[in-house]
Amino acid sequence: MAHQPVIETHGLTRHYGNVQAVHGLSLTVARRQITGFLGRNGAGKSSTIKMLLGMIRPTAGTGRVLGYDIADPAQSLQIRRRIAYVGEDKGLYGYMTVAELIRFTRAFYPDWRPDIEARLLQAYQLPPGRKVKAISKGMRTKLALLLALARRPEIIILDEPSEGLDPVSIEELLQTLQEVRAGGTSIFFSSHQLSEVERIADRVLMIDRGQLVMDALLSDLLNNYRNITVEFAGQEPVPAFDLAGVERSRIQGRQARMLASANVEGIVAHARALGAVAQVTPVNLRDAFLDLVREAP
Template sequence: MNKVLEVDAIHTYYGKSHILKGVSLHVGEGELVALLGRNGAGKSTTLRSIMGLTPPRQGHVRLFGQDVTGASPSRIATMGAGYVPEGRKIFGHLTVHENLLVARETKGQWTLDTVYKLFPRLHERRTSKGGRLSGGEQEMLAIARALLLNPKLLILDEPSQGLAPIIVQDVMRTVARMKSEGISVLLVEQNAFLALQLADRAYVLGEGEILYDGDAAALAADTERMEQLAGVAHAG
């Protein structure tokens, strides 16, 4: 299997704080990989390191076989990595349609028309300001904006955060759809059981180090280990 993303022993700091301590992971072509862990384990920092927002001081990040360690976020995005950050980061003062126009649409199947078909609710609310959308609508908008880059790799940071359970199911169906469309996905998700139902493989982070690297279904079936590694006591 071709690797679209390789993270090799990265060490990332915030000032003097050593956050990631030799993290290695990879995502294969067409794979959905879950990155799990307790709060503060370093999950978001790993994604920020991959996207060039908080470059690692040691180690390497390779995207589609090219070393992008220390590259700008814009270069990494134009290479084919779509990023949906924690908290959505949409423009609250712009309309839904204006938020989508901010994304530099690239050649491929995802266009304004196709993302509106994927998310009919966004089409209905295309003249509404981003700040007036519900949490679920904002998440749809953030994903739609990333899709307009026609990414080969989609990186999602806590897409279900703060959403009602019925909306979470909609968002996760969208994530599964991305995989079925052939997009590789790296998913950071607090709802570990939900993420593992979708994922092929999983990593668990703890205090900046990888504690588990293996089959997603096997981890989901081992509830005791889930509790030990990710602090998850039961499905829900």
């Protein structure tokens, strides 16, 4: 049970008319890990999250959260009882005061922790008597986090959680997420901020045009992934590097650039056998992201 993924999808697809927002997405999110969900704007991150929460229905494919089928309304209800969601736009009821919204949300969760609520209310300096529409976006994000954390969820799904936050608040948010993970909660969050993901994520899922393009432990990525640049001196055409371990390759003039997840020695040996000069450099998340999702020139 402990090794079972908290989220898994198989061939998950969502079309909006002719637009394929998500296309055959198969992914898993491991328990008690922080999983960063990366992709460009419009890559399908929010659509995927909305399908997991039952807000939109998959066009095809299946998905399970905590073992429950995301397409079944009754099971979706069970999912929502056991997870917390902080949406991209932090849309909360503006006509309620902070205290009213907390009281409102509390009523839905029997496991609500008043001690966490009180601690976060104080830590985030949220004004209980003020209307939600009158507080800043940063404060709204903190309020959304309070509502998510005080219910003691098994998973927290966050869609662009640091959007609109100042650097101090982002720092606090990242610390909070790490503390929550240490408490046994699984975290699945989408972000554009690669530095944030690099700082706290255990695992990285990368999505491009609705399809998964990378699923790796961050430590594996940093330790095992390499950029390999191969330069050819002669005039013969640059060959394709269709070798094991090559995740993505790009040819520019007399140069071939590759992102390799394994078999680095084999790839270098192959390049040298072709008379080329190979240079190997470590990768960071930014390099990998740009390599995997950037349009081919």
